[in-house]
Amino acid sequence: MLSRIALFGGIYNNYLALEAALRDIKRRGVDAIYCLGDFGAFGPHPDRVFPLIWDYQVECIQGNYDQSLALGLSDCQCGYTDPRDNYFARISYEYTYEHTSPQNRQWLGTLPTHRRVQLGRYRVLLCHGSPRKINEFLWESTTSTAFLRWLCQTYDADVICATHTGIKWHRALGNANVVANTVSTENPAIHSCNEGQARPPDWHFVNVGVLGRPENDGTTRVWYTILEATPQLRVEFVPVEYDYQRLAREMREERLPEEFIATILSGWWTTCLEILPAKERKRGRF
């Protein structure tokens, strides 16, 4: 049984941050390493990510970006809705698609969309966006605790880990009587929850953060997460320093948009802004 694991998501082609994070994880020592998807986007040289993933035996699941690349879709399924965000998403996706080898794209297609892990007494469910949808945005400020409890109950998990939004967060979900609120016959998983069903008292949701770009906090750091069953769940968000100047230089050499480079150098998001809820948006500069 596992007692200490490292998790990250959203590599976004940032092989330099990935390498720095993996070295740090190795130094700290864990039982297993997991990547929750989105290998590509924003950064340069997508194929440099894959050897690192394999060398360090990282267990992976698929993100929406990976699914799109594997299936040869015309867009990243990131879920952006406004014209400016979609403009930049298209540039990023086309670059990544053209620079990811067919073999690596095929490998992305072999990845599962979920994984279940037993961490001490906790049943941990790993997903990219949410357990029900690969590109669902679960922001800290727009996801109620009641909803997260419903997810835990519906998907038989004590801890749900996701990434996708690009900003880490953790919420202990405490105790409550959650009941099924659906009469749908389409999702058999939903039928597994019954009114008044007893449940473990210690549920959590963790967004494990991303390695690909800073999280709109004005610093150049990126983040991964260590989960430990001690036996209580301990969640540690770990900052990663890496050679972001080199990344910016390589992005420029690859003629990637200056807006992406500005984010790497400043720590402030310049794109993907319209999808941010009010609280998360207010924390940023733009």
Added chain:
Amino acid sequence: MLMPLIDDQTPVVHLAHLDHLWFQITGTLCNLTCRHCFISCSPHNNNFGFIPRDEVEKALVKSVSLGVKEYYYTGGEPFLHPDLVYLVCRTLELGPVTILTNATILRDDWLQRLARAEAESPYSLEFRVSLDGYDAITNDAVRGAGTFARTLRGLRRLIDHGFLPIVTVTHVDETLSAEQLYYRFVAMLQEQGYDRPRVKILPLLRLGAEVQRTRSYLPQERVTKEMLENFELDHLLCRHARVVTDRGVYVCPILLEAADARLGDDLTSSLSSFALRYQACYTCYLYGTICANTSSQQRDL
């Protein structure tokens, strides 16, 4: 009253999960009488009235056990309700809240209380402010004389209290594309001093007052079973939302005038499936979750 389509082509949509709970808090009562309003709200339209405070609180309690993810307050004009500020503060203890407002009757003491409640909550409080033209001429022709200036003052007030309102623009000017309209509003709002403008373009709903202004739906503008094959059903609001009114719980905020859109007396009895018998469902099909806070894009047909 909306007329349903009656044939065997009508698809049925099941509720996957109650993610979004709406409160039609002031019914169809509004201080404005907009010419495109899909439920013809006005100071005199009391087809739907104010929801009493205790009814909202009852629904909030129930919503927690149902695992509701987000809450929306709409009308009419929500700020006409004497308990709105109290109820929003209470709701922010449970989840994120969005208020859909015309921003013409905001008061500083209300906004101070709401700003404090949001600061103390882990959740976002969003304001969606309706503005349908980028200048007084284009806006006031639809929303009424003087509303452009009044709404801009309301936006200023929200920004001064630390909010980042989302300006919701109904696509009434069909001479511009949605993208052109978006950028024109962004530019106008920046000129007005809103340095981080958030703009949502909303497609026209050819219902209510809008039918008199332009036209109703054409016969081919409808949803059929065939159209929902390989369609992501989550794009439909009825898949994950319900709206509480003073006259029971309805399937969505758009179909309040459809008799069979009333699904039950309370939330528990309103989780059943819904047949897309109304042509307004076509707009939801075409643009996807038009009631969400982010912009909608027309899908390729």
